[in-house]
Amino acid sequence: MQQSVIRIGAIAVSLFLAACGGSESTSVASEDTAPASERVAAQSAPATPQADDISTVDGTALADFTGDAAAGERAFMQCRTCHVMDPGVNRMGPSLAGIIGRKAGSVDGFNYSPAMAESEITWTPEKLYQFLENPRRVVPGNRMAFAGVRNDQERANLIAYLKDAQR
Numbered sequence: 001m002q003q004s005v006i007r008i009g010a011i012a013v014s015l016f017l018a019a020c021g022g023s024e025s026t027s028v029a030s031e032d033t034a035p036a037s038e039r040v041a042a043q044s045a046p047a048t049p050q051a052d053d054i055s056t057v058d059g060t061a062l063a064d065f066t067g068d069a070a071a072g073e074r075a076f077m078q079c080r081t082c083h084v085m086d087p088g089v090n091r092m093g094p095s096l097a098g099i100i101g102r103k104a105g106s107v108d109g110f111n112y113s114p115a116m117a118e119s120e121i122t123w124t125p126e127k128l129y130q131f132l133e134n135p136r137r138v139v140p141g142n143r144m145a146f147a148g149v150r151n152d153q154e155r156a157n158l159i160a161y162l163k164d165a166q167r
């Protein structure tokens with residue numbers, strides 16, 4: 001189990017590096033890969049916002065969009081490898097049950113990075129909208145091997161789905 005988790009993590013990090021045109025090869029797994037991905041992020045990502053700052057890189061706000069929960073459920077396919085909405089079910093990532101309104105890093109039994117655990121973030125819809133645009137910018141050093149969702153409407157859809165799924 002642990003082995004396969006590490007392998008999936010290494011693949012995800014390699015994909016991220018490939019997507020960014022990085023030439024570094026990542027044959028080492030687990031913790032050793034984190035600094036490499038962070039280095040890439042540090043070069044390309046703007047400054048880290050404060051916990052209660054919801055400004056985005058592209059200047060849009062969640063309020064500019066009407067989220068479509070059904071489209072969001074389809075978009076959630078890209079999260080489902082690592083997250084499920086069932087309470088208490090942690091995969092590679094923590095359960096996202098009740099995520100809206102929850103404090104970051106607070107799911108029992110999930111081994112968060114110190115960066116996520118100490119972020120002081122509360123997951124409001126607006127903060128999720130900002131985080132999902134560029135997870136490494138918003139929580140530098142986090143262990144979510146996912147580049148983010150650049151499409152604004154798709155992020156709004158995802159958040160509409162997350163809201164619906166926790167009712």
Ligand code: HEC
Nearest residue numbers: 078079082092093094104105112113116142143144145146
């Ligand atoms: C490759 C696996 C992976 C994918 C894909 C992924 N995540 Fe994550 N996610 C993680 C991990 C691991 C963490 C914990 C990060 C940490 O502790 O630094 C996390 C953390 C989070 C958190 C913070 C949770 C908390 O309890 O504070 C949110 C919100 C989140 N992910 C949403 C998403 C959404 C929405 C998607 C899809 C658009 C997604 N993630 C895709 C692995 C993933």
